[in-house]
Amino acid sequence: MIRSFNGKSPRIADSAFVSEAAYIIGDVEIGENSGVMPSAVIRADMGKITIGSSVFVEDNCVIHSGSSLGPNGDVVIGDRVLIGHGAVLNCRSIGSHVLIGMNAALLHNVDIGSYCIIAACAMVTQGMKVPDRSFVVGVPGKIAGPPTEDQLWWVKDGITQYEQLLELYKKEKWGIRVFNGYTQHVGFRPA
Numbered sequence: 001m002i003r004s005f006n007g008k009s010p011r012i013a014d015s016a017f018v019s020e021a022a023y024i025i026g027d028v029e030i031g032e033n034s035g036v037m038p039s040a041v042i043r044a045d046m047g048k049i050t051i052g053s054s055v056f057v058e059d060n061c062v063i064h065s066g067s068s069l070g071p072n073g074d075v076v077i078g079d080r081v082l083i084g085h086g087a088v089l090n091c092r093s094i095g096s097h098v099l100i101g102m103n104a105a106l107l108h109n110v111d112i113g114s115y116c117i118i119a120a121c122a123m124v125t126q127g128m129k130v131p132d133r134s135f136v137v138g139v140p141g142k143i144a145g146p147p148t149e150d151q152l153w154w155v156k157d158g159i160t161q162y163e164q165l166l167e168l169y170k171k172e173k174w175g176i177r178v179f180n181g182y183t184q185h186v187g188f189r190p191a
Helices: 149-171
Strands: 023-030 041-051 055-057 062-064 075-077 081-083 098-100 135-137 176-179 182-185
Touching (some): 055 149
Parallel strands (some): 081 098
Antiparallel strands (some): 176 182
16 A cells, blocks of 8 residues: 655655555655565655665565654665565665665664675664674674675575566566556456
8 A cells, every 4th residue: 555644655666566565655765676565564654765776675574764863764775675574674774785684673763884784683773873894683783794795695686586576576467556656556367
């Protein structure tokens, strides 16, 4: 479902894919070739959420703008980011070429650099600044060093796999399509 809030409507690139079971509200911008999977929630009711190109928000993720620490609750996510199943993001920024592991939590005012990996179930605590090329693990999250090339492979390969998968979804005419500001719901076709 795509909804306006407080006079602001989501803006979604024509090449993006949004599952008909996702919920997107308010001042959201989703870039080219990005994908939002079933049961994901992108809620920009307390600030703008900007999502770059080739960003994949997996099932059951929550991205929410807003901060308890000040008036600017905007969230900016770079390009080529994979956000794992069940992750919860209330952060300020994520660079490019990043993997957020399944069920990870990024709390208020967190900044994640580029070429980072946040491990599954890690909790990046309020206000943490994660520099480029960091691998974060644990609760609370700690920088364990730089990610290995094998770990960064997950970012590159995972995004490539999703790009291919989204093309198949589009061929099947699944998801919600947005053309010139109008939403068109296209559900599952009978086999």
